[in-house]
Amino acid sequence: MAILLGSIADDYTGASDLANTLTKNGLRTVQTVGIPDPSLALPDVDAVVVSLKIRSVPASDAVTAAASAERWLRQRGAGHVLYKICSTFDSTDAGNIGPVTEALSEAAGGGSVLVTPAFPETGRTVYLGHLFVGGQPLNESPLKDHPLNPMHDANLVRVLTRQSRNAVGLIDLTAIAAGPDAVKARLDGLRTAGITTAIADAIFERDLETLGEVALKTPVSTGASGLGLGLARALVRSGRISSAGAPTTDAIRPVGGLSAIVAGSCSKATLHQLDIAERSMPVLRLDPERLLAGPDEIAAAISWAGDRISAGPVVVAASAAPETVSRLQSLYGREASGHAIETATSIITAELVERGVRRLVVAGGETSGAAVDRLAIPAFLIGPEIAPGVPVLRTVGNAQGDMLLALKSGNFGGEDFFTAALAMMH
Ligand SMILES: Nc1ncnc2c1ncn2[C@@H]1O[C@H](COP(=O)(O)OP(=O)(O)OP(=O)(O)O)[C@@H](O)[C@H]1O
């Protein structure tokens, strides 16, 4: 299997978001969970997205994992590797976007790296280096209250500089509007001044098409699904994609079984989606303090779900409003509480699968990562889109048999996302 585009995603929901974008824009794509075992039979594809869970780990661990994935992708022919980060630039001053970007660039022999989290379809735009989420600057958006990486600065040149060894430049919209040659000239100018990493503005998809065209001629870029769109369209325009379209028909064959939703995302969107789901499905709100106190809350949740699940889908949620999250974090610490809750929701997920769940929706990137790891799912085919950034996924080589999943990024999906997702999974 020779691939044209490789990607390393820093979380699993982000990986499925990118895989969805690449598929929609004409690349046959598979999403692997980590570097796949050599025995795993993968379909013939144009692009592979390797999902890692490295958004919130120490920077040195993120660099090591990303570097191995990069080697694996290059060995399979990838001429360009996109480091897929969150469209809201989720990270802290300790990393990991800067360190991983610099390490991937060094591994590829240096050269300029374009960085942009813009994803206009979901309202993420970058202007003069400042990230907007819908109509709000990043630091005024709900991301200011993120449980693991609250974002307090919308100026991405500043944010990335704090995480990087080297200086960071800006390719502004004026250059991008002037087309690929102007962007290339600006990148070359920055490089002459010793700056190889540059945040790029992008507001419309045409800006990302320009950036994709330029990025494809470099070995590494860093961005969200918008840059994926630009790269995919540039590859298709280059005539190097032999058969457009994706194996979605395989991906949506019914799997039967029971269905469930597990949520650990505390985003404003997920909290509202849970309120709406409560009107049509049983929803169990876990008590986070009891979850951290011992195994009883997990056992109670499994028993609650077991009593109801044969009658229809159930929802189990750890998600809570920012005040509740802050209180828990002040008692147990940010990372410890997040990690303990992810472990708890992943155990509950595995027990649900043990009891026959084959159609599963998980809300939250870290939450999804923990759940998919516990289920030991090796890879996914990409099915149809449920909402921008969230496709139906079909497992490949799964020990429990075929399953359909939706891994929802915290901020994605309309208010009826959960019912919409299950309606597409049979
Ligand atoms: N009640 C709670 N109190 C504190 N932390 C919580 C609570 N519920 C969940 N968490 C933790 O909050 C974190 C949520 O991160 P996660 O990545 O799953 O969601 P998200 O950030 O909304 O999604 P995404 O990264 O896809 O945008 C997880 O570590 C989860 O365990």
Ligand SMILES: O=C(O)[C@@H](O)C(=O)CO
């Ligand atoms: O880019 C996004 O916003 C998402 O794919 C994501 O990474 C959230 O975890």
